[in-house]
Amino acid sequence: MSSEIESKVKIFAGTASEYLAKEIALEYGVDLGLAKLYRFNDGEMQPVINESIRGDYFFVVQSTFAPADNLMELLLMIDSARRASAEYITAVVPYFGYARQDRKDKPRVSIASKMVANLLTAAGADRVMTMDLHAPQIQGFFDIPVDHLESNTIFIPYLKELNLHDMTFASPDVGSTNRARILAQHFEKEMVIVDKHRKRPGEIAGMTLIGDVKGRNVILVDDIIDTATTLCNAASLLIDKGAKSVRAMCTHPVLSGNAIEKIDNSKLTELVVCNTIPLRQLSPKIKVLSVAPLFASAIRNMHEHKSISSLFIN
Ligand code: R5P
16 A cells, blocks of 8 residues: 555445445545446446546445355456556455355365455455454455454444343354354343254254243344344244343344245344345334444545554444
């Protein structure tokens, strides 16, 4: 990085995250960068950056949820920025897709998150800014800096506003134990674990509760809600075990298939998610909190060489 004073911050959007990029640019106080996505007749994409970015700090916001075109468009935007002589390129990926494939847990499978990390670097990203990776150690798949933002910065003030008594935090599987523990420690409350066993992706074999939730207002904590089976089944189990109410805080609303209907018909009082992925449909039970102010502050601190962890609530 050089001539930091001269280099301007330019924030661009991939089409899947345009709603969020606009909000981040507004919070930051710049206009969204001018770009347009063209398509060839066969569906091939060609993003075109319609203003000079020579010598600038280029930020492109795009979550990489399905379809894979979202990832491809992000890679093409990064490549365009590199070829247009941007000074420093940051891929802002609020939801980093393919993160659930982070190890070779059976023979002949891909470690897709490592491959996506390689793709972003090969395209020309100098830095990645993301939030609540499925496993924090995915940061190590990158040989460029990763700013890993935490949704607790957004969930904690919301929970404080709710002012719930008798709170207990719950992890809906062993993988989210750490997330639940951090919140439990912050609020000085107990935590319980729902031990989930899966048959295969998207199918749960069984759940067992470790801990006591009688008379408690339970807060389930997870990073991804996909089919909603994990959270809805966990909510039923917790209510059956005597919980007074069950809410869920979940960063990334993948919400595939009929997940929203499942939530509407579940024992959950409320599901709180971030807008890292846009909701396809509104639901009276789903509350969406914006990550835009946090990303805008992180972009500012990064550009001004200030701490990013100072933005977090511990
Ligand atoms: C899994 O390890 C994740 O943390 C989530 O619990 C999971 O992706 C949720 O999936 P679903 O909503 O399909 O049960």
